[in-house]
Amino acid sequence: MEITTVGAVVGLVITIALIIKKIEAAYAMMVGALIGGLVGGAGLVNSVNYMIAGAQEMMPTIIRVLASGVLAGTLIKSGAATKIAEEIILVMGERRALLAIALSAMILTSVGVFVDVAVITVAPIAISVGNKLGYSKAALLIALVGGGKSGNTFSPNPNTIVAAENFDVSLSSVMVAGFIPGLVGLAVTVLIAAYIHKKRKLEDHEFIEDDKDVVTVNLPSIVGAITAPVVVIILLMLKPIFGLEVDPLVALPAGGLIGMVAMKKSKEMREYLSFGLKKMMPVGILLVGTGAIAxxxxxxxxQYDLIALVEIIRLPEFLLAPISGILMSAATASCSAASAIASSTFASTITKAVSPLAGAAMVHAGANVFGTLPQGSFFHISANSVNMNLADRMKLLPADSLVGFAIAVTSTIIYGLIL
Known part of the structure; x- marks a missing residue:
């Protein structure tokens, strides 16, 4: 039994509406999935079975996401993330302030810090620099958000993990595939931020209160701070270099634990593990809801109607990969959810036109485009990070979406046309 396209679309629309109404995203997706199944003609029993089957397919990803909490907890609670950000801005200097801010957010996200946490971590430093040099909040925020999006394209974060899982390719290969699109995203970010700086008048600045999760005192040395991400990168790169596969389930927590030892923070292990798990639990729950609607x-x-539409308007079949990621990111305003839904739904079809790695890369790049829409949490977190009101934050949506489009277009050119 198949569900009608109308039912699936109704389910997505209801999900979006409930998320906008501030209903918890996981519940919104479950309700949308159930109603979509009923409207689509599956009946109550079959709708529930489809939801459960979808959630079950997410379990390998959820386990890996929970394991990544060891790395996230270590980087955030030890002050390693803050130290890395400070060092980047110090090295880059005031003349390249916008590049330094964007690069800091990109690097923190790329080494496994969630994009919203990376923005919150760098924001106080960015505002301090901005106050000295006269940068507006708009320019600073674009640098933060664009840098975070760019780093998200080649990070060991849930969005990349789920794309690799559903296309049955290694996490390291998807990370490498996102590197060049991420660099293009960084370049576009800096150009847009610089343009906004020139066009917008300086606004009144307020120092934001330190986020309670962001450590600003007793920071580790820079060598200790980078140990955890360096270990993770080395372990994940063993497969493409030497053919020795280390699963993210092992590599991510191993990097975190070794990082604790390098920073002499072993005594705080329980605190870091607890914090990391708490950070990842909402993502794990979100992925359960995502699996239900997927x-x-x-x-x-x-999926078949989308393929037919691509054929009718004579688009190349490989464009289904980035288009599906973009559409799902617009629906969920979450890169992780978009990657999960698009990759689990369209992977088998996409791989008939391109290789699994190319499909994963393009879907994931597309999923980064609309992750900052108002129905998602990142929109509000990013606005709060620089004390920006929501009306002004809305005005910046075209700019940060343009960064996402630049990433998606670059990935599509490389993996859809060239390779």
């Missing part, structure tokens, strides 16, 4: 979409005619 199960409905996967069992529907939507």
């Amino acid at each position: 199960g409905i979409i996967k069992a529907s005619q939507l």
Whole structure:
């Protein structure tokens, strides 16, 4: 039994509406999935079965995401993330302030810090620099958000993990595939931020209160701070270099634990593990809801109708990869959820036109485009990071979406046309 396209679309629309109404995203996706299945003609029993099957397919990803909490907890609670950001800005200097801010957010995200946490971590430093040099909040925020998006394209974060999982390719290969698109995203970010700086009048600045999760005192040395991400990168790169595969389930927590030892923070292990798990639990729960609605979409005619639409307007078949990621990011305003839904639903179809790695890279790049829409949490977190009101934050949506489009277009050119 298949669910109609109308049912799948109704489920997505209801999900978006509930998220905008501030209903917890996981519950919104479950409700949307159930109603979508019923409207699509599956009946109550079959709708529930599709939802459960979809959630079950997410379990390997959820386990890896929870394991990544060891790395995240270490980087954030030890002050390593803050130290890395400070060092980058110090080395780059005031003349390259916008580049330094964007680069800091990019690097923190790329080594496994969640993009919203990376923005919160760098924001106080960015505002301090901005106050000295006269940068507006708009320019600073674009540098932060664009840098975070750019780093997200080649990070060991849940969005990359789930894309690799569903296309059955290694996490390291998806990370490498996102590197050049990420650099293009960084360049576009700096250009847009510089343009905004020239066009917008300087606003009144307020120092934000330190986020309670961001450590600003007793920071480790820079060598100790980079140990955890360096170990993770080395372990993940063993497969493409030497053919020795180390699963992210091992590599991510191993990097975190070795980082604790390098920073002489072993006594704080329980605190870091607890913090990291708490940070990842909401993501794990979100992925359960994501799996539920993905199960409905996967069992529907939507994917076939999208393919038919691509054929009717004579688009190359490989464009289904970035388009599906972009559409799902617009629906969920979450890169992780978009990667999960698009990759689990369309992977088998996409791989008929391109290689699994190319499909994973393009879907993931597309999923980064609309991750800052108002129905998602990142929109509000990013606004609060620089004390910006929501009306002004809305005005910047075209700019940070343009960064995402630059990433998606670059990935599509490389993996859809060239390779």
